[in-house]
Amino acid sequence: MRIDIVTIFPQFFDILDLSLLGKARAQGIIDLHVHDLRDATHDRHRAVDDTPYGGGAGMVMKPEPWGETLDAIFEASPVDSPLVVFPSPAGTTFTQPYAHELSRESHIIFGCGRYEGIDQRVFEYAASRARVQLVSLGDYVLNGGEVAVMAMIEAFGRLIPGVVGNPESLVEESHEQGLLEYPSYTKPAVWRDREVPSILLSGHHANIAAWRHEQQVERTQRVRPDLYAAWANEQ
Numbered sequence: 588m589r590i591d592i593v594t595i596f597p598q599f600f601d602i603l604d605l606s607l608l609g610k611a612r613a614q615g616i617i618d619l620h621v622h623d624l625r626d627a628t629h630d631r632h633r634a635v636d637d638t639p640y641g642g643g644a645g646m647v648m649k650p651e652p653w654g655e656t657l658d659a660i661f662e663a664s665p666v667d668s669p670l671v672v673f674p675s676p677a678g679t680t681f682t683q684p685y686a687h688e689l690s691r692e693s694h695i696i697f698g699c700g701r702y703e704g705i706d707q708r709v710f711e712y713a714a715s716r717a718r719v720q721l722v723s724l725g726d727y728v729l730n731g732g733e734v735a736v737m738a739m740i741e742a743f744g745r746l747i748p749g750v751v752g753n754p755e756s757l758v759e760e761s762h763e764q765g766l767l768e769y770p771s772y773t774k775p776a777v778w779r780d781r782e783v784p785s786i787l788l789s790g791h792h793a794n795i796a797a798w799r800h801e802q803q804v805e806r807t808q809r810v811r812p813d814l815y816a817a818w819a820n821e822q
């Protein structure tokens with residue numbers, strides 16, 4: 588998978604050299620390109636923003652640097668129709684099923700907005716050349732798209748075959764199969780007078796699996812009644 592990130596803070600993504608995603612890049616599973624939007628400016632101040640038409644507080648990201656940067660990425664794309672994802676408070680909510688969809692893409696371009704956002708014509712232009720999605724992490728507002736892009740890359744990157752050593756570890760996680768994960772324990776069997784549930788020491792794998800499922804259902808019903816209702820409706 589090729590991933591391109593357009594941002595005015597390219598150093599923000601240096602962290603993607605670390606851990607599993609860094610290893611995936613070294614193995615060639617992920618081909619990452621980070622683009623500094625200011626490299627597509629041609630004035631002395633390397634301006635990427637300007638005042639909003641119609642007035643109002645704050646600044647808006649100029650369309651020209653975005654157009655020039657996106658055109659260069661489109662030209663280099665290994666596919667005819669890459670997916671362009673813009674984090675936005677006005678986007679659809681990012682979910683685990685959507686992370687799975689992203690993990691199956693061949694080329695994803697992330698556009699990180701800042702200030703009051705990006706000139707609307709950039710989204711329109713991008714949609715004339717590629718598939719475009721505005722995506723929100725949730726009902727809150729960040730100062731820009733970079734943190735959201737990092738979270739999304741971590742969420743779908745770990746689902747790409749070969750990135751996580753043991754794919755079995757991806758199966759019983761929260762939001763897989765629509766339930767939250769069961770509680771986990773490790774040695775010692777007693778810690779500060781707190782014991783590990785005896786069922787987990789029984790060696791009876793069927794009973795352990797049943798107990799873990801019960802824990803998932805109980806936790807989901809208690810913590811996320813919305814998820815529980817959707818899961819129960821599927822049973």
Ligand SMILES: OB(O)c1ccc2cc[nH]c2c1
Pocket residue numbers: 674675676699700701702703704722723724727728729730731732735
């Ligand atoms: O909360 B967000 O996902 C988000 C995304 C992009 C911009 C651009 C300016 N503020 C933003 C917030």
